[in-house]
Amino acid sequence: MASKKDQFISACATLAKGEAGNTGEWRAKRPIIDLSKCTPCKKQKDTCYLCWLYCPDGTVKRGIPIEIDLQYCKGCGVCAQVCPTKAIRMEVEEQFVLSECVIQEEVE
Amino acid sequence: MSKVQIINGNETAAMGAKLCRVQVIAAYPITPQSKIPETLVKYVESGELAAEFIRVESEHSALTVCISASTVGARVFTATAANGLAYMHEQLHWAAGARLPIVMALANRGLGAPWTIFNDMQDSISQRDTGWMQVYCRDNQEIMDSIIMAYKICEQLHVPMMVCFDGFVLSHTVMPVEIPDQKQVDAFLPSYVPHLQVDGPEPININPVMLADPRANAQGVSCPSYMGFRMRLQETLESAGDVILNVGREFGEVFGRSYECLLWKYRTEGADTILLTMGSLANEASLAVDALREKGWKAGVVALRVFRPFPAATLRQALSKAKHVVIFDKNISYGNEGATCTETKAALFEGGLRPTITNYIVGLGGKNVAAADLEAATIKSVEQKGQVSTPQWIGVAV
Ligand code: SF4
Ligand code: SF4
Numbered sequence: 064m065a066s067k068k069d070q071f072i073s074a075c076a077t078l079a080k081g082e083a084g085n086t087g088e089w090r091a092k093r094p095i096i097d098l099s100k101c102t103p104c105k106k107q108k109d110t111c112y113l114c115w116l117y118c119p120d121g122t123v124k125r126g127i128p129i130e131i132d133l134q135y136c137k138g139c140g141v142c143a144q145v146c147p148t149k150a151i152r153m154e155v156e157e158q159f160v161l162s163e164c165v166i167q168e169e170v171e
Numbered sequence: 172m173s174k175v176q177i178i179n180g181n182e183t184a185a186m187g188a189k190l191c192r193v194q195v196i197a198a199y200p201i202t203p204q205s206k207i208p209e210t211l212v213k214y215v216e217s218g219e220l221a222a223e224f225i226r227v228e229s230e231h232s233a234l235t236v237c238i239s240a241s242t243v244g245a246r247v248f249t250a251t252a253a254n255g256l257a258y259m260h261e262q263l264h265w266a267a268g269a270r271l272p273i274v275m276a277l278a279n280r281g282l283g284a285p286w287t288i289f290n291d292m293q294d295s296i297s298q299r300d301t302g303w304m305q306v307y308c309r310d311n312q313e314i315m316d317s318i319i320m321a322y323k324i325c326e327q328l329h330v331p332m333m334v335c336f337d338g339f340v341l342s343h344t345v346m347p348v349e350i351p352d353q354k355q356v357d358a359f360l361p362s363y364v365p366h367l368q369v370d371g372p373e374p375i376n377i378n379p380v381m382l383a384d385p386r387a388n389a390q391g392v393s394c395p396s397y398m399g400f401r402m403r404l405q406e407t408l409e410s411a412g413d414v415i416l417n418v419g420r421e422f423g424e425v426f427g428r429s430y431e432c433l434l435w436k437y438r439t440e441g442a443d444t445i446l447l448t449m450g451s452l453a454n455e456a457s458l459a460v461d462a463l464r465e466k467g468w469k470a471g472v473v474a475l476r477v478f479r480p481f482p483a484a485t486l487r488q489a490l491s492k493a494k495h496v497v498i499f500d501k502n503i504s505y506g507n508e509g510a511t512c513t514e515t516k517a518a519l520f521e522g523g524l525r526p527t528i529t530n531y532i533v534g535l536g537g538k539n540v541a542a543a544d545l546e547a548a549t550i551k552s553v554e555q556k557g558q559v560s561t562p563q564w565i566g567v568a569v
Contacts, residue, residue, distance in 0.1 A: 083379065083380060
């Protein structure tokens with residue numbers, strides 16, 4: 064019989080970073096923030112944060128400036144879509160991966 | 172005070188939903204149920220019913236709205252038929268899987284292609300594995316009563332239900348219906364308490380990916396596995412028969428019409444020949460049985476009032492004395508036979524019962540089924556001792 068304690072009736076999870084696994088591994092596009100266009104930065108106050116509200120993986124951190132945790136950002140582009148000032152653009156992930164490799168090689 | 176009104180099945184369904192004080196309604200027009208949302212819109216517009224009627228662009232969206240509203244604790248109602256129900260298919264699974272007590276009125280209609288707007292049960296039978304309960308009504312009074320009981324059953328079990336009735340045969344036919352007293356319905360139906368509180372202090376993700384094995388979530392709390400949810404839904408449906416019986420008995424105590432039964436029986440005392448069917452066809456089968464009894468046959472009718480959960484044990488008992496079972500299906504599982512025939516055979520197998528069984532496919536796409544057809548079919552199958560393995564078709568005019 065249904066009861067509030069029965070964990071097999073309503074499936075739910077806590078909203079938390081990494082709740083759906085290491086989603087950053089999937090990313091094909093990376094969100095790049097132009098802070099000169101981002102409202103909280105420009106006004107130097109806590110405002111807007113629509114990207115934080117809509118990010119399905121909870122990887123945007125509120126603050127001045129906002130930060131995106133790339134370990135979990137899956138590159139869906141929702142933040143870029145909802146940003147009213149078009150402060151976020153999505154760029155092909157590969158170029159960063161390549162350049163990061165090049166940097167590493169140079170260091171070695 | 173209850174009062175009697177002469178109304179059709181669609182108006183009855185709308186009135187039933189109103190008496191249950193549904194809070195959110197989302198439905199899309201499709202023949203033969205369009206009159207249900209039309210009637211409900213009138214109630215809402217005139218202020219008679221304090222509900223939100225949400226207009227949608229499709230049946231898929233209609234059920235999605237119901238799912239959302241039910242999740243946050245609203246009592247919701249929808250209605251559809253045929254291709255509209257087929258269009259809801261994905262969300263039917265979702266509603267049941269999310270354990271939401273949504274009640275749907277379904278005016279049974281055949282599916283295209285080729286196009287038909289007329290009655291058979293292919294639509295709801297095609298959805299039998301979605302986790303919804305299904306009851307089938309014989310007349311308009313049963314539509315009214317079934318909808319009121321549905322909310323009480325569903326909200327207790329956290330499982331949705333389709334209240335099915337034959338399109339046109341009932342949806343468009345007026346007959347006297349006793350309209351229960353609002354105060355009595357209010358007392359009969361407690362308010363709906365959702366299983367999950369979504370507006371608590373902490374936000375939650377609802378129905379996220381559940382893995383095959385239990386896992387620790389980001390906060391280290393163990394999350395259950397996918398199969399556990401599936402098993403619990405099955406267990407709940409296995410126990411649902413008792414809840415349906417209890418609510419049916421309580422309904423009888425309050426309103427004077429008891430539904431403490433999963434099957435509906437007619438003249439089965441001493442019967443060795445049983446005509447088995449569902450919905451309004453049970454009425455024709457009763458007339459056929461009267462005629463057969465006149466001729467000295469020991470015949471009776473068993474109709475499946477509840478099809479999901481399937482009342483296998485009750486059916487086994489009802490058929491334990493039968494030598495011949497003649498099954499009339501207004502549906503067909505292509506490449507096999509009528510659905511109630513297959514399920515009846517499975518139920519009998521467990522009890523080691525071996526009556527002769529003949530399956531007739533009847534009334535598809537609104538083809539009229541007369542009592543005389545059922546009578547002749549019964550005589551034929553008993554004479555042939557049920558030796559025909561494939562389903563027989565009645566009424567195919569070429
Ligand atoms: S692309 Fe934006 S919205 Fe999507 S996961 Fe990354 S930060 Fe979140
Ligand atoms: S939505 Fe755009 S402007 Fe608003 S906080 Fe995010 S990046 Fe800045």
